[in-house]
Amino acid sequence: MTLPPDLYGRRRLDRSWRVFAKALAGFEVVMGRFALEPVVRPVNDRKCALVVRRVVPQATDVVSLHLSAPDTSPLPTWQPGCHVDLELPSGTVRQYSLCGDPGDPFTYRIAVRRLGTGSQEVHRLAVGDEVRIRGPRNAFPFIRAPRYLFVAGGIGITPILPMVRLAAARGADWHLVYCGRSRDSMPFLDEIADLDADRVWIRPDTEFGVPVSGAELLTDAVPDTRVYCCGPPPMIASVRVDRASGLHYERFSPPPIRDGKPFTVELRRSGRTLDIPADRSALDVIRDAIPSVAYSCRQGFCGTCRVGLLGGDVQHHDSVLTDDERRHSMAICVSRSTGTLVLDL
Structure with a gap:
């Protein structure tokens, strides 16, 4: 059994990992289990314009949109679990899962239930309208299993x-x-x-x-x-x-805040200081004061709400920033503190 390098973050396995790999392979043979595929989260930050080709009612307050390139050229490949960031004509960005056929290289399909302002704008789209997307990206990878x-x-x-x-x-x-x-x-x-x-x-x-x-x-x-x-x-x-x-x-909504502690954010450019209660995110409180602050997933994996960090100790709960990026930025939708943070807002 050869362990994939992207699963453990190394190209060559040291001796301990080789021993572990052989033991695991033998165990799988004895148990008759299928080997699981590595958890792969493809990241595609390419932005491109797409055209709405079809709008199909799917249920009460739900429509599906078929999107393709203006010149009908092939689109980036995707796997089950992938989503795209959809940028609407107003500039609003929302994330939607791809729910069509991964084998179709020319069409992306999404489905949207009418709930908030973003989804209402999606429901106003018509055939021929242009939108922009980023992705596909996968935060919900599908692995092989019996x-x-x-x-x-x-x-x-x-x-x-x-x-x-x-x-x-x-x-x-x-x-x-x-x-x-x-x-x-x-x-x-x-x-x-x-x-x-x-x-x-x-x-x-x-x-x-x-x-x-x-x-x-x-x-x-x-x-x-x-x-x-x-x-x-x-x-x-x-x-x-x-x-x-x-x-x-x-x-499809923010995770509940568990065991949260209150903290304070100082918005340097705005000259405001805001108290973040234990049961609310920094994003929610900051948007009350500055409604234009960008956000999308509210779960810490898209990076849309990332802001500059000028001071303070952050409890990082995102899954998108690198260790180096966390030294000078934070995802305000999920990350917190127990003291005071100074943000570039």
Whole structure:
């Protein structure tokens, strides 16, 4: 077994790692397990203009957009779990999962539920309109495994759908649980109907009377199952309570702040000092004072909200900045402090 260099960050394995690799390979043979692919997070910061080619209603308040290059030239490749940063005509930037066919080199498809101002602007787009994107990038990598349980809630089906199709194409053992308020609110039911019906459970709240529990969602999570989950925070939280390992998830809203401590930020250019309470992010409080501050994912992996750090000790919780960058900048959506920070704002 050859361990990929990008998994451990080295080209050559020292003796201890070679011994470990041989032991692990023997263990996998004995157990009859599939070797997992390395967790790869491709990063593509290329920005390009795309044209809206189709706008398709998918459910109540959900539309899908088919995007391609103005000259219909091939687009950067992507894998299930990838997303793009979509820059709208107003300058607003939002992130959306790619939910089309990775084998189609000419088209990206996204689906958007109408909620806030950004999604409302997406719903006003028409065929022929131009938008700009950055990416694709992957913060939700799909790894090879013998069996999967996919759990999707509402618009959370968007990153999950390409994963299901790839798992089926690979011949893996898989099951899908798809939840929502009602069937009318759940996009892509027509495409899911083309999958193996014995492996799919459509679970609208209106047909069961109550939201689904974590234990119900994990019914098909037998040992060695990789669980991929995407949806609203309460659903993800219920799954995390009942699943301690083998869980991969992506949320469409900021993670809850746990055990936060209050701190202070001094905005040098604005001449303001703001108190950040224990249960709010620096981004939220700063945007109250300066609404134009840029942000996108609010989860610490896109870097849109990165600001210059002029002083203070930061508790970095992002997954995008390098160690060198963290010396002079921070992602204000997730990173915190216990004292006073001086920011270049």
